[in-house]
Amino acid sequence: MKIALVGQPNCGKSTIFNSVAGYRTATGNFPGTTVQLAWSRVRLDHQIAELVDLPGIYSLTSTNPAESASKKFLLSENPSLIINVLDASLLSRSLELTLELRELGIPMVVCLNMADEAQRRGTKISTRQLAALLGLPVVEAVAYRGVGVRELFREGIRQLNRPPAPAEFIAWHRDIETTVGQMERQVESNSNGQKLPRRFLAIKLLENDPEVSAAAAPELLSTARQLRAKLERTHGRPAESVVMSERHDLAMRLFEETATVTRPRSDPRAALDNLLTHPLWGYVFLLVILVAFFWAVFGFGSLVEREISGKLGLLSAALLAGLPKRGLAHVLVAGLLDGVQGGAGIVLPYLVPFLFGLAFLEDAGYLPRVAYLMDGLLHRIGLHGTSMLPIILGYGCSVPACLATRILPSRRDRFLASVLATLVPCSARSTVIFALVAFYLGPMWAFGIFCFNALVVIFSGWMLARLWPEISPGMILEVPRYQWPVWHVLARKVWMRLREFVVLSWPLLIGGSLALGLAAYWNLDRYANLLLSPLTSLLGLPAVVGTTLVFGVLRKELALIMLTQALGTNSVSTVLSATQIVVFTIFITFYIPCLATLVALVKEIGKKMTALAAAYTFVLATLMGLAARLILPLILSR
């Protein structure tokens, strides 16, 4: 039994999902896409059900890949129950989706979430009346406080095997009903094993829905074309717009019948928003928030790193003491310990607070404001303003950043955003910057590298946008109200993203560390170094760092751990000059995205584009490294 949580973006679906799902939740990719779905097994009244949290949709006509995944799920996976979550404070808009979902003929329950917010806005909704007019059960809830969630599911179980009853109120204008009826008859005579309700298919054909039309018989399409032309003639606008307006009007009428609006209470968040979107102060606060964010993450990270690395260092020294030096066992144990230590001591201390902070800003609703503030600048470069969201996420990890590009409507914008997001130093690369440059040359140098990186990202965006000229469709982005994040939702989000590292990358890190140990043991690393010597000598780096660059493709932070292994010392500055440290870091920051990112890129933008992106980043890294090699000595010698 499958239960689907469906609702418009920011309606609090995920909060409901989290309050019943427990911690044994998985995220999986929707077949054939990288759109992530969260699903969980839940026990409801002695029944086990699979609860699926679908990406938010405004309607069943999709405008981006995430939305089409939700739609595809609803149409082809036969859920037994739809829980339609509505933001009660946006009732009339949310009802448009409800009306559309109703046509699917799947048992359904409506959840009026954020009832407290509606009250604050002065909207009083009669749940009874709404249920009667819609012909669907309606349950009021305040999900973040856990109010109403139990009743919602109880009502849902009662609805199983009971598709929505016909409701008198839900009827369109007569001429449109007639047209829909004509289409329905045609659908009926052409239904070759089609499971979806006739009326739903008829409406979707009249709306010229690309997915439904693609699967329809040619006779149906020709009827649809005729009827669409008729609607267009009689109403003076495209058929899909006629159908949409019908739904809109009906939703408005439902709203007027069931809700009474009084004076809204004053909202302190409005004042906050005035400040944070202010044409001057908005940017000041943006800078302050980002600087404070990074400062906090690295402050916390370095504190914990020192603690953990110290303890683990002692532990590994104790473990290694018993083994004969230069023996195979010593090499293996040392490699293993280095890998474990690299994950626990270097990566996790920065990754955890970073993901937590990012999830906080995300759930609080700040990121869309950042996109709003940055759109003007990005548009000048030739990018879509919403690209800012994946790029910010890129500072955390390139993989979710690439996945986040799916919120962009055009292929070109998705390509540009994913390439730029991979150029931004992710937390692993930031770790390299901090552990090498900040540690040996001082924090100002690290800051300089971040600024330099930002400039290169801007320049790359500018250049790539011109290589692929296309007028970016422009931003249309809902900016949700601020919300105090619910901590268990936050915790799960962090855990989901962290799990990627723990189960996927960490074993790779340990394996890589073992492999390097073995390679050194059998003197294999010499060949890799020899092969890469043209590159390393071009950059003015010692040949031994060649292997570390190879490992950097597996995981960026591996390059750092491998560097100390390859150089055979923990104090890098005794072997490398200041210029070499900076050149190495710059090269690592820009060159080919790590393996996990490459995989995500292939799924998101295709093999060819990924190869292009990898080649571009490699050339960029070499040029920037070379530039640093030539320019830095001039600055340092002064």
Place this chain on the structure above:
Amino acid sequence: MFWIAPRLTKSSRSKLTEVSFAPTLDKIRAGQSVKVTEIAVGQGATLQLAQLGIRAGATLAVRRSAPLGGPILVESAGSMVAIGRGMARKVYVQTLE
């Protein structure tokens, strides 16, 4: 599988709007309420805007206008929507008192 790949139907219907002197959304100063008279953007964007309640006949309140040719922040049907400047230029409006 029900369908394999969504077919991309690019609207070939090019819309020629007559020269009109109606103000567009990008010209409206913050604090002003407007009524949308016409939206002259592509099919996809029209749909996206309509989903957020921005369609001919709707009332919007302009909240902010970002500097550097940035987006316009409008309140529509109770929610805030950022609309890129280029797009706002194609949303014709009529100011309300």
